[in-house]
């Protein structure tokens with residue numbers, strides 16, 4: 001697929017700059033500084049949550065943005081850009097790629113992914129969409145129904161993938177080979193070596209979040225290392 005956005009992120013590092021309400025760095029200003037730091041450090045793209053954060057981030061960096069809106073509907077487990085409302089808001093604020101939960105789990109209002117994405121695609125034929133998947137079948141399915149990019153984002157975070165070792169390089173490899181779509185490596189990349197391994201799997205680009213932008217979790221890892229017996 002020819003796309004200037006995909007050309008810009010090809011072979012590079014995308015930094016996820018997210019802090020939910022309950023996280024210590026929850027602030028659009030702080031996320032914009034994180035994004036600026038990532039940009040200065042050589043990131044080729046930013047993944048960000050909410051219109052507020054994305055708007056601030058766009059003021060300071062001019063690199064492709066993967067936009068999401070995390071929204072929980074009742075006791076539904078699908079929370080990454082789950083309905084048209086979030087898609088509309090992301091298109092309106094202007095992002096290069098919109099990521100959507102593409103797991104087989106039940107969506108809000110019992111809607112299924114195929115019908116939902118058909119509607120999304122009909123409404124926004126020229127927008128790039130990334131499928132946040134949790135396993136091989138979901139990646140293959142998302143490719144079939146027309147997602148532009150396939151991501152491993154949800155691997156390890158659905159009930160049926162809980163406990164897998166991240167980053168899941170094997171899954172990345174298989175999705176690269178079989179979907180014939182650009183794959184984005186995402187989830188659990190903590191070290192430069194893991195990032196290199198992900199790129200070696202043939203993915204288009206890789207997203208690193210927590211290891212760069214969540215200091216509380218980074219601190220916990222250091223503390224755990226000295227508490228180990």
Ligand SMILES: CC(=O)N[C@H](C=O)[C@@H](O)[C@H](O)[C@H](O)COP(=O)(O)O
Pocket residue numbers: 016018068153154157186187188189207208209210211
């Ligand atoms: C499962 C889920 O909700 N993942 C979220 C998706 O946007 C983010 O919280 C992650 O930080 C992001 O995927 C990057 O992954 P990691 O932080 O492991 O580098």
